[in-house]
Amino acid sequence: MGASASSYPHSCSPRFGGNAQTQQTFIGTSLYSQQGYAWEPKLHSLERPPDRKKRTSGLATLKRRLIRRRRAGRSADHARHMRELLSGWDVRDANALVEEYEGTAALKELSLAAGLARPEAATLRADMAALFQHKHCTDVDLVFHGACFAAHRAVLAARCPFFKNLLSSSAGTAPGYGGAEVLLDVGTAGMDVALFSALLHFLYTGELGGGRGVGDGEPETRLRNMDILRQLSEEFGTPNPLEDDMRALFNYMCYYDSVLSFRSEPEMAEAYDGEDLRAHKAVLSARSPFFRNLLQRRIRTGEEMTERALQTPTRIVLDESIIPRKYARVILHCMYTDAVDLALVLHSSASAGSLSEAQGLTAASNTAKPTVSMRTEEAMELYHIALFLEFSMLAQGKVAPPYSYTCMHAYMHTHPIMP
Structure with a gap:
C-alpha cells in the first residue's frame, strides 16, 4: 500500500519505475495485477458489437425471389420478341434494319452536336421586343402627355x-x-408616360416588366401600377396570347403595307407575273436583316415617302431563281408564327431554278402526296433560303407534324460529315 509515485504505473507520466514490461502501456488492459493487486485484467473493446442477424420470414424471401424472376423475365421477353420478329426475315432485310438503327443513332448524335454548336435562333417575342426598341418601319405616331x-x-x-x-x-x-x-386620351386615372410605354411593350411582346414604371419603385408603387393596368384592361380590352394574334394577322393581313412579287428576271419589275403576297414591313424588318436593310435603303432614297404619300403598299421584287415562289407562304408563315409548315409549299407551280422542280413534276403525275425525298429536298432548299435571308428560325424552327425534322436536319442528312 505504500507504493511511491515513481513505481505507480501511469500511461501518461514520463517517469515511472519498474522494469520495461511494466512501462509498456496496453490499450484497454489493466496493469494493476502486475503491481500486486488482486484485480483481474479486463478487456474493453473499442468496436461496436456485431449486430444480430435479423430473422427473415419465409414469405419475404419468397417475395424477393419472385421479384428477381420477374425482372429477369422482363429482360428476356425483349430478346424473345426480337427473335420471333426476325425469325422469318431474310438476312438482307435484317442488315437493312441494323443499318437503319445505326444511321438513326448517328443522325441523332449529329443533331445534338449541331444544336450545341450553332447559336440559338431568335424567337418571335425577342424580335418583336427589338422592333419595339429600335422602331424599324413605323407608320403611326402616338402622342400621349406630350410624349x-x-x-x-x-x-x-x-x-x-x-x-x-x-x-x-x-x-x-x-x-x-x-x-x-x-392624339390619345386615356380615361383611366393615374396613367402616366412610363405606364403607357409598359403597355405598348406588353402589346409587342406579351410580357410585362419590359417597359419603364411597372416594376420600379416601392412595393406600394408596383401594386398601384398593376392596379392601373387592370383598370386599363377594361378600357383597352384584354389581348389574346401573342402567338394567336400574330397567326390571325398572318391569316387576314389587315393593314398590310407591302407586297412580295416574284420575277424570273428582276430587271423587268413592271411585268406582272402571277399573284403577289401581302405582308407587313414591321414583321419583315423584325425577323430578317435582309428585308430590314432593303426597306431602310428605300427610306434613304425617298421611295418610302412617295409610296406613303400615294398610300400605296411597298412592292418588294424578289428573284425567283434565288427565292422560289413556292416557298413564299412557308417563309411568311414562319415569320409570323415561328413554325415551319411544309404543307404550305405550292407543288402545282414549280419555280425556275428550283432543285426539286423535276422531282415535283414527276411525283405529281404519280401520286397526290409528296414523297419523303421531296420533303427532304424542300427542307434543304428552305435551309439555304434561311441563310440568304439571315432568318435563323426558318432553319431551326419547329416543323409542323407529320414532318418532325427541321431544315437543319434535312441538310445534315443530305450533307454527311466525312470522317
Whole structure:
C-alpha cells in the first residue's frame, strides 16, 4: 500500500519505475495485477458489437425471389420478341434494319452536336421586343402627355381592340415623318408616360416588366401600377396570347403595307407575273436583316415617302431563281408564327431554278402526296433560303407534324460529315 509515485504505473507520466514490461502501456488492459493487486485484467473493446442477424420470414424471401424472376423475365421477353420478329426475315432485310438503327443513332448524335454548336435562333417575342426598341418601319405616331411613341399600325390593331377602333377612325390624319399622328386620351386615372410605354411593350411582346414604371419603385408603387393596368384592361380590352394574334394577322393581313412579287428576271419589275403576297414591313424588318436593310435603303432614297404619300403598299421584287415562289407562304408563315409548315409549299407551280422542280413534276403525275425525298429536298432548299435571308428560325424552327425534322436536319442528312 505504500507504493511511491515513481513505481505507480501511469500511461501518461514520463517517469515511472519498474522494469520495461511494466512501462509498456496496453490499450484497454489493466496493469494493476502486475503491481500486486488482486484485480483481474479486463478487456474493453473499442468496436461496436456485431449486430444480430435479423430473422427473415419465409414469405419475404419468397417475395424477393419472385421479384428477381420477374425482372429477369422482363429482360428476356425483349430478346424473345426480337427473335420471333426476325425469325422469318431474310438476312438482307435484317442488315437493312441494323443499318437503319445505326444511321438513326448517328443522325441523332449529329443533331445534338449541331444544336450545341450553332447559336440559338431568335424567337418571335425577342424580335418583336427589338422592333419595339429600335422602331424599324413605323407608320403611326402616338402622342400621349406630350410624349411621342412611334409604333406600327398593324401590330396595335391586331393586339388591342381599342387601338383597332382608334386607328381605323384616324386613318385620314396628316402623315408625318414616322406616319400619322394620333392624339390619345386615356380615361383611366393615374396613367402616366412610363405606364403607357409598359403597355405598348406588353402589346409587342406579351410580357410585362419590359417597359419603364411597372416594376420600379416601392412595393406600394408596383401594386398601384398593376392596379392601373387592370383598370386599363377594361378600357383597352384584354389581348389574346401573342402567338394567336400574330397567326390571325398572318391569316387576314389587315393593314398590310407591302407586297412580295416574284420575277424570273428582276430587271423587268413592271411585268406582272402571277399573284403577289401581302405582308407587313414591321414583321419583315423584325425577323430578317435582309428585308430590314432593303426597306431602310428605300427610306434613304425617298421611295418610302412617295409610296406613303400615294398610300400605296411597298412592292418588294424578289428573284425567283434565288427565292422560289413556292416557298413564299412557308417563309411568311414562319415569320409570323415561328413554325415551319411544309404543307404550305405550292407543288402545282414549280419555280425556275428550283432543285426539286423535276422531282415535283414527276411525283405529281404519280401520286397526290409528296414523297419523303421531296420533303427532304424542300427542307434543304428552305435551309439555304434561311441563310440568304439571315432568318435563323426558318432553319431551326419547329416543323409542323407529320414532318418532325427541321431544315437543319434535312441538310445534315443530305450533307454527311466525312470522317
